[in-house]
Amino acid sequence: MRIILYTGKGGVGKTSISAATALKSARQGLKTLVVSTDPAHSLGDSLDMRLSPEPVEVEKNLWAQEIDSIHEVEKGWGQVQEYLTTLFTAKTIKDITTEELTVFPGMEDLLSLLRILEYYKNRTFDVIIIDCAPTGETLALLSFPDMLRWWMDKLFPIKRKAIKVVRPIVEPMLGVPMPTDGVMGEVEKIYNQLDEMRKILSDREVTSIRIVVNPEKMVIKEAQRSFTYLNIYDYNVDAVVVNRVIPDNVTDDYFKVWKDIQVRYKEMIKDSFSPIPIYYAPLFEKEVLGLEMLTRMGEEVFKKENPVKINYNIRTQQVKKEKDEYIMDIYMPFTEKKELSLNQKGDELIIKVGAVKRTITLPRTLLGLSVAGAKFEDETLKVRFGGKKNE
Numbered sequence: 001m002r003i004i005l006y007t008g009k010g011g012v013g014k015t016s017i018s019a020a021t022a023l024k025s026a027r028q029g030l031k032t033l034v035v036s037t038d039p040a041h042s043l044g045d046s047l048d049m050r051l052s053p054e055p056v057e058v059e060k061n062l063w064a065q066e067i068d069s070i071h072e073v074e075k076g077w078g079q080v081q082e083y084l085t086t087l088f089t090a091k092t093i094k095d096i097t098t099e100e101l102t103v104f105p106g107m108e109d110l111l112s113l114l115r116i117l118e119y120y121k122n123r124t125f126d127v128i129i130i131d132c133a134p135t136g137e138t139l140a141l142l143s144f145p146d147m148l149r150w151w152m153d154k155l156f157p158i159k160r161k162a163i164k165v166v167r168p169i170v171e172p173m174l175g176v177p178m179p180t181d182g183v184m185g186e187v188e189k190i191y192n193q194l195d196e197m198r199k200i201l202s203d204r205e206v207t208s209i210r211i212v213v214n215p216e217k218m219v220i221k222e223a224q225r226s227f228t229y230l231n232i233y234d235y236n237v238d239a240v241v242v243n244r245v246i247p248d249n250v251t252d253d254y255f256k257v258w259k260d261i262q263v264r265y266k267e268m269i270k271d272s273f274s275p276i277p278i279y280y281a282p283l284f285e286k287e288v289l290g291l292e293m294l295t296r297m298g299e300e301v302f303k304k305e306n307p308v309k310i311n312y313n314i315r316t317q318q319v320k321k322e323k324d325e326y327i328m329d330i331y332m333p334f335t336e337k338k339e340l341s342l343n344q345k346g347d348e349l350i351i352k353v354g355a356v357k358r359t360i361t362l363p364r365t366l367l368g369l370s371v372a373g374a375k376f377e378d379e380t381l382k383v384r385f386g387g388k389k390n391e
Contacts (some may be wrong), residue, residue: 001120001206002127002308005142006241008212009222010134013243016288016297017212017281018131019046019064023291024298024307026062030126033063033119037112038133041066048290059291063125072111113197114190120200127308135226139356142201142209142233146359201235204313208238211273215242215265224272224334225354231316231331232351232358238311240273241301242266244283272334277311319365326366326385333379340381344371349383 006018015036022034033055036043043066044051047058053068112130119125132138201207209230213223223240230237245266246259270278279301288297298307316331328349332340335353343350347367349360362369372386 003207005130007138020298022129032127033125034129036131204236215262328383
């Protein structure tokens, strides 16, 4: 089974590329789902048809879906939704509907992952193409399992025990209900599902991320930053798709300046992301809407290639032994040394690049060892682990 996520700056054409990839995949005979996780859905517009929160058949072997938070909450959250509703209405809040109360920021990310996990475990489809929200939201989606894992490992057991103790005192005193053990159990179940999803997203034989860019400076800069962050999380970026490239046969004087600019930025993209394969989609003479135009786009981008094959699969993190020490290498392109900070807390390595922080649970090989030093060279952070922590 294959899972492919398309990400990039808002407005670069992720939805069109996602739909075109899915359409070409389906016409190869693969049972394919294209799903939008962006709250501002445009997948239905791209396919020129009405979609729903459940998969809708577009044509043979092709389904499309737009994740809807309220629908997913009603379908799968059971006791958690009931508790949140009771909690928020305990103080007679009457001007907001129950549905609005039980959908909080980031819910789309969480629910999207749970739904994709369901499809993966049931082998409902051969290929799932995910039309992600703009870059920032995508990074939040991909980091969600890691963040929740930390909270569940460190705080959840304590909070669950504490709630049992204080419930009889707090509920009458504050007049608000405390979560029951059933609610906490459901939260734990959701956590376990997200932990499963984290493993699937990290499985380079299953999941690939593809970055969509336009040949424009601001778009490329954001793509470089997201590429750095994706490498920190060790996700596999297997392709870059350059969209809206002015074709060579366009000779109008008006476009000459733009073509010259694009030539320069196409070189910048090649220098930035090589050896990752780069695909190109032209600026068409009309909007890419409907199956006919999406078919054209798929043919232009992938030609005779299989659109869902793994194009590139080189690990960005590795651990090697050198004499009495271990070296952990983390590939971090487009990063400046001054942006980097590094910390070790117990068996966790905390790396910060600018505003993005990742906590890496150290592999078994490095458990019990302390950081002996670190250096950043050739776009790679090299962390040395030496003596035991109690030495």
